[in-house]
Amino acid sequence: MPPRRSYDQYCSAARALDVVGDRWTLLIVRELLAGPRRYTDLHADLPGVSTDVLASRLKDMERDGLATRRRLPPPGAAYVYELTARGRELLPVLQALGEWGQGELGERRPTDAVRAHWFALPLLRLLDGEGLVEVRLDEGRFHLRAGAEEGPVYGDGPAPGEPDARLVLDTGTCTALSRGELTLARAVREGRVEVSGEGPLAKALREV
Structure with missing residues (x-):
């Protein structure tokens, strides 16, 4: 897996953006706050994201400890993605971002x-x-x-x-x-x- 891109700044905000600043990452977190989701379900509820970008972001999130991938037991037997405890800590971040952005809805x-x-x-x-x-x-x-x-x-x-x-x-x-x-x-x-x-x-x- 390629190394994570970094702003190379010794600042907690910059370090956080190293992890979640890429396009689509926080919206994937939003979807995974609903619990384990299959790749196809994530793709359906993230209109506009390409399959390549979604797969890449999910791999990045696994690497960075935000999400995990596991196989459901039979009869499901499908792979699902879910947030780790670290990933769930982004809920208040998303809430604050949503509150800040509510004036942008129009x-x-x-x-x-x-x-x-x-x-x-x-x-x-x-x-x-x-x-x-x-x-x-x-x-x-x-x-x-x-x-x-x-x-x-x-x-x-x-x-x-x-x-x-x-x-x-x-x-x-x-x-x-x-x-x-x-x-x-x-x-x-x-x-x-x-x-x-x-x-x-x-x-x-x-x-x-």
Whole structure:
């Protein structure tokens, strides 16, 4: 494997960018925060990345201790990639980057791809507490694990098991939340987010 390129600067920010500064790396981390993913699934949810670049970035992430590759037991028998503990430490980095960049979203362009689960990290920033949350948007459903210290922090589809809270909202509302134009509390008060469930998170949201 070729050696990692470096800025050759004795600075922690520069060293971090040596590892995660290449194009696509942090977006691969975003996808792997959902748990183990097959190469084909990663490629499908990273529109615009070439197969060569994706394979190269995954190898770099393995080399740098951010991700590992393993084979699932039968009947799956497919290879999956997943984050290491070091890779999971990038969650707050992605959250801070997403919060900083929310003003850059603007109106969605005709060429912009979107996946329902890309709204997971912005919503996680807005949830105060811990628990399993199921979210239903126009584009589909996904679930979040607020306050999760281990394992996936979100995933596609319905929640596995009974969620602590269910949120139903339209894409326009979710986009406004992601841009920082609307707080979750205000969206609930105005009826733009429908909250159901009996867990602490649901009760807290209904009481705002």
